[in-house]
Amino acid sequence: MNDLAPPATRSLSHVTDWVFDLDNTLYPRTCNLFAQIDTRITNYVMDVTQLDFDSARSLQKTYYRDYGTTLNGLMTRHEIDPDHFLTSVHAIDYSPVIAHPDLVDTIRALPGRKFILTNGDVGHARSVLRQLGGDDLFEHVHDIRAMTYVPKPHKAAYDGFFALHGIDPSRAAMFDDLEKNLVVPHEVGMTTVQVVAAEDYAHEQVEAWELGRAAGPHVHHVTDDLARFLRERP
Structure with missing residues (x-):
């Protein structure tokens, strides 16, 4: 430390x-809490784009890097409903x-x-x-x-x-x-x-x-x- x-x-x-x-x-990142959100974001990108998992994940990370958040990229490029996105990706287990x-x-x-x-x-x-x-x-x-x-x-x-x-x-x-x-x-x-x-x-x-x-x-x-x-x- x-x-x-x-x-x-x-x-x-x-x-x-x-x-x-x-x-x-x-x-701490070791909770891997964001890993749960990350997976749900990938699934959301798959639903929106109809891409397979690997392609959706690559696009997700590109949006995250280039737009600040995957959400911003999806809103800009696919006109998604941000409230639906936020509700969907934060339906996780917080116990970690x-x-x-x-x-x-x-x-x-x-x-x-x-x-x-x-x-x-x-x-x-x-x-x-x-x-x-x-x-x-x-x-x-x-x-x-x-x-x-x-x-x-x-x-x-x-x-x-x-x-x-x-x-x-x-x-x-x-x-x-x-x-x-x-x-x-x-x-x-x-x-x-x-x-x-x-x-x-x-x-x-x-x-x-x-x-x-x-x-x-x-x-x-x-x-x-x-x-x-x-x-x-x-």
């Missing part, structure tokens, strides 16, 4: 607004996410406001938070509907969130498992933290680029233990 400090490392002592991604950030009182207490003790900024939906976020034991932990869950379905990493997803809550990015920190979602936060002045899986994590449903640890200027801190990082934050 090591924190990797890229050259751009900076202090978090000035932060008053703490912004967290949800999936694979507030719970176990209570994490240490993380919950550590986030609760942070000075200032706490938010979730997720490309998932509120219902999914609430289910995860119930499992973690942090139902009331966050001031607001800003989800894909609040983003008007324009997801991270697009700048509009962040701009709408900042405007709604009066957030000064220069006094805020962003935590996300995907380094591409930290590019805009860095550009607007947020302190950024990439939350990564342990070195030995591998899963057949996870592409190598999804597990990448970035060393670019847009990633100020990297950790595989969020609770410890927050307790010992610089």
